[in-house]
Amino acid sequence: MTTPFYERLTTAQRNNDSLVCVGLDTDPSRLPASLKSRTDAVVEFNRKIIDATHDLVCAYKLNLAFYEALGDRCWDTIHRTLQYIPQEIVTIGDAKRGDIGNTATMYARSMFDDYQFSATTVNPFMGKDSVAPFLVDPARGTFVLALTSNPGAKDFQYLRFNKKPLYEHIAARVKKWNTKKNCGLVVGATRPRELQRLRAIVPHMPFLIPGIGTQGGDLRSAVRYGCDKQGMMAVINASRSVLYASAKDDFADAARDAAISLRAEINILRAKYFKK
Amino acid sequence: MTTPFYERLTTAQRNNDSLVCVGLDTDPSRLPASLKSRTDAVVEFNRKIIDATHDLVCAYKLNLAFYEALGDRCWDTIHRTLQYIPQEIVTIGDAKRGDIGNTATMYARSMFDDYQFSATTVNPFMGKDSVAPFLVDPARGTFVLALTSNPGAKDFQYLRFNKKPLYEHIAARVKKWNTKKNCGLVVGATRPRELQRLRAIVPHMPFLIPGIGTQGGDLRSAVRYGCDKQGMMAVINASRSVLYASAKDDFADAARDAAISLRAEINILRAKYFKK
Numbered sequence: 001m002t003t004p005f006y007e008r009l010t011t012a013q014r015n016n017d018s019l020v021c022v023g024l025d026t027d028p029s030r031l032p033a034s035l036k037s038r039t040d041a042v043v044e045f046n047r048k049i050i051d052a053t054h055d056l057v058c059a060y061k062l063n064l065a066f067y068e069a070l071g072d073r074c075w076d077t078i079h080r081t082l083q084y085i086p087q088e089i090v091t092i093g094d095a096k097r098g099d100i101g102n103t104a105t106m107y108a109r110s111m112f113d114d115y116q117f118s119a120t121t122v123n124p125f126m127g128k129d130s131v132a133p134f135l136v137d138p139a140r141g142t143f144v145l146a147l148t149s150n151p152g153a154k155d156f157q158y159l160r161f162n163k164k165p166l167y168e169h170i171a172a173r174v175k176k177w178n179t180k181k182n183c184g185l186v187v188g189a190t191r192p193r194e195l196q197r198l199r200a201i202v203p204h205m206p207f208l209i210p211g212i213g214t215q216g217g218d219l220r221s222a223v224r225y226g227c228d229k230q231g232m233m234a235v236i237n238a239s240r241s242v243l244y245a246s247a248k249d250d251f252a253d254a255a256r257d258a259a260i261s262l263r264a265e266i267n268i269l270r271a272k273y274f275k276k
Numbered sequence: 277m278t279t280p281f282y283e284r285l286t287t288a289q290r291n292n293d294s295l296v297c298v299g300l301d302t303d304p305s306r307l308p309a310s311l312k313s314r315t316d317a318v319v320e321f322n323r324k325i326i327d328a329t330h331d332l333v334c335a336y337k338l339n340l341a342f343y344e345a346l347g348d349r350c351w352d353t354i355h356r357t358l359q360y361i362p363q364e365i366v367t368i369g370d371a372k373r374g375d376i377g378n379t380a381t382m383y384a385r386s387m388f389d390d391y392q393f394s395a396t397t398v399n400p401f402m403g404k405d406s407v408a409p410f411l412v413d414p415a416r417g418t419f420v421l422a423l424t425s426n427p428g429a430k431d432f433q434y435l436r437f438n439k440k441p442l443y444e445h446i447a448a449r450v451k452k453w454n455t456k457k458n459c460g461l462v463v464g465a466t467r468p469r470e471l472q473r474l475r476a477i478v479p480h481m482p483f484l485i486p487g488i489g490t491q492g493g494d495l496r497s498a499v500r501y502g503c504d505k506q507g508m509m510a511v512i513n514a515s516r517s518v519l520y521a522s523a524k525d526d527f528a529d530a531a532r533d534a535a536i537s538l539r540a541e542i543n544i545l546r547a548k549y550f551k552k
Contacts, residue, residue, distance in 0.1 A: 099341060106345045123374055
């Protein structure tokens, strides 16, 4: 894996004409009855979702919390899921790690060398030396949390220092750290004005935008301000609205329909704002 | 496990007359030659360290990064290590998780229900709903990152909002979240004045203090300002300076000597500042 990360991402977006990322946050308790009894139920479910959507997405994102909850099957389930994803699709290990230098190095090794994710998410709270170990390889992307889509985002992310909220300070710092062009930001889609301000600070950086679908984010703003000037670089994640579009055995067909709709909605907005 | 967390911690501190926490951040590449070839080398090393130190500590802390780097042996290694730790000693799963509500719930389940740690560390960046799922059970402790001991702490933790640095805002918030008396703070020992200010904001809360030993923190300040008025509630962590006190087969004896010295140094300071 040696293609620079930004190139890898834009190639994936062009190939499938898609900014959609499907979040494989597979909850064993929400699997259809026909799969539930299998010991590899999560792998089987993920494979069917991947079969049904791999020509419609630029990325898959695995939130590691859902896999760690599987206990001793965690490692194997992640590996087998990743092996099934076509090489040209970006894989994001959503772990939001943040720890001091030598520990961050261990986490980076785990995400990139062991699991072989093409990108990950990190928490910037502990500063540069907690993020730097993730930025060593230009082929591996790192999305730094800037502004999140949950209610608790208000507790600290909006605190203002020199008239600018914390998340803008983070964006400005990440811009400096981005010497290998492999940084991105995580930006909650539910906050359009903030998205616009952040895009102004880092015009070319990929934005991973959760909060679409079940969380109720604003898709219009996600496209308009989440994209760069070419209408690219936004990675718009939907998890539950795709995975659980149907709770029955037709879940894969329903997931495909949901992904087709989301891609189309996004592409209509891209055509409108970016004259594609 | 139903004893309230603060009581559990102070009982452990009293039983062994110790504020020492040994960080079982076991790096396979640093094991003595006689263990290296074994497939369960990390478990075996941890057991010998526990045998040598369990009457000298109030807690053991496992940094999960070191275990995740073991790949498919992660889960088993953590479980077997925890099973070997005497019930009355506090176990801290140092994972610094931080994610939105439903994901935080998965992480909390993993730390407390699956691994059965008696406490964990969390990252407050995403705010209250990312921390709340960890605070459900009064018997399980949660140490929230406030001020860390690494150089990158300066990047964001010292930014001032309304004349107070971010870490003081965090301490004030955690004080409000602490309705079940199971919250603590992670406070880097290398910054004595900040430790003093934080202790003034939350006079009774446990402080997990890393940065002693290899990281070069100031032990005097850690004791003087890290403790409550009874000379308790500071949990002073040392990892490498204990684990790797000797690189040879006498590592367990050397670890015991290092733990004895650290406990004694701390207790001399406690006697001085708290008239024990």
